[in-house]
Amino acid sequence: MRILVCISNVPDTTAKITFTQADTEFNSAGIQYIINPYDEIALSKAVDLATSTSGSVTVINVGDSSTEPTIRKALAIGADNAVRVDAAASDAWFVANQIAAYVKENSFDLILTGRESIDYNGAQVTAMLGELLHIPSVSIAKGLKVENGQAQIDREIEGGKEVLTASLPVVIGTAEGVAEVKIPNMRGIMAARTKPLEVRTAIAIEPLTKITSYRSPAPRGAVKLVDESDINGLVDLLHNEAKVI
Numbered sequence: 001m002r003i004l005v006c007i008s009n010v011p012d013t014t015a016k017i018t019f020t021q022a023d024t025e026f027n028s029a030g031i032q033y034i035i036n037p038y039d040e041i042a043l044s045k046a047v048d049l050a051t052s053t054s055g056s057v058t059v060i061n062v063g064d065s066s067t068e069p070t071i072r073k074a075l076a077i078g079a080d081n082a083v084r085v086d087a088a089a090s091d092a093w094f095v096a097n098q099i100a101a102y103v104k105e106n107s108f109d110l111i112l113t114g115r116e117s118i119d120y121n122g123a124q125v126t127a128m129l130g131e132l133l134h135i136p137s138v139s140i141a142k143g144l145k146v147e148n149g150q151a152q153i154d155r156e157i158e159g160g161k162e163v164l165t166a167s168l169p170v171v172i173g174t175a176e177g178v179a180e181v182k183i184p185n186m187r188g189i190m191a192a193r194t195k196p197l198e199v200r201t202a203i204a205i206e207p208l209t210k211i212t213s214y215r216s217p218a219p220r221g222a223v224k225l226v227d228e229s230d231i232n233g234l235v236d237l238l239h240n241e242a243k244v245i
């Protein structure tokens with residue numbers, strides 16, 4: 001089975017997010033980048049599936065050369081080879097079109113993404129890929145089995161679980177429950193240095209959206225301590241100031 005895993009390069013979850021250029025640009029100075037955590041789940045599942053079917057795992061990222069350490073980490077986790085589409089990921093439409101163009105030239109049985117990126121949280125690329133490739137797309141997968149050319153996907157729905165099947169090829173957006181995240185070991189890190197990483201020129205596609213500004217959340221107010229005997233004061237603050245009751 002040939003599996004493609006789409007990898008987004010995102011700021012570490014502990015990074016302090018700030019903006020520059022009058023709040024029109026994300027300030028990447030000093031930011032540590034990681035593989036999008038949902039993509040790590042997808043990659044870990046892909047490595048298991050490829051191992052059990054003598055298949056292969058390719059990872060793809062749309063990004064400039066600064067994303068290569070993240071791509072090498074994906075290779076250390078167990079991907080066989082990698083592709084970087086050399087362009088700034090300027091919106092979800094742009095990203096999905098770049099990945100679809102690659103898939104049209106290199107067929108895959110299974111395309112895995114994360115359920116969403118943890119930076120822009122668009123949750124759009126998975127469905128766009130399905131549409132662009134004219135194949136089914138399913139998200140948010142909490143469980144995944146692949147047998148006899150069929151994917152079985154578990155999803156959580158209000159009050160229960162939904163189980164559905166789709167014939168391969170299919171695009172699946174993965175979440176917690178699909179696989180235990182794999183940690184790269186020393187052997188994997190060494191092997192990753194020499195695994196193939198193809199750099200591909202982007203196709204000409206105009207982004208459909210443009211971020212015009214960012215806004216940080218309002219700073220948190222000071223904590224107010226209420227004496228334990230002052231129940232009426234507490235209720236008053238919750239009702240009139242915090243407006244939560």
Ligand SMILES: Cc1cc2nc3c(=O)[nH]c(=O)nc-3n(C[C@H](O)[C@H](O)[C@H](O)COP(=O)(O)OP(=O)(O)OC[C@H]3O[C@@H](n4cnc5c(N)ncnc54)[C@H](O)[C@@H]3O)c2cc1C
Pocket residue numbers: 005006007008009036038039060061062063088089090091092093095112113114115116117119120121122123124125126209210211212
């Ligand atoms: C400098 C800069 C400028 C930007 N300007 C804009 C803008 O003007 N308008 C706008 O809408 N967005 C903009 N973005 C956001 C950027 O385009 C997002 O990476 C893109 O929109 C996809 O993120 P998402 O949250 O929509 O992905 P989602 O749809 O939430 O991601 C789902 C899955 O798709 C895959 N995926 C996502 N991104 C990539 C990627 N780059 N390579 C490979 N796989 C990927 C991953 O598997 C991910 O888990 C900008 C980003 C940068 C860095």
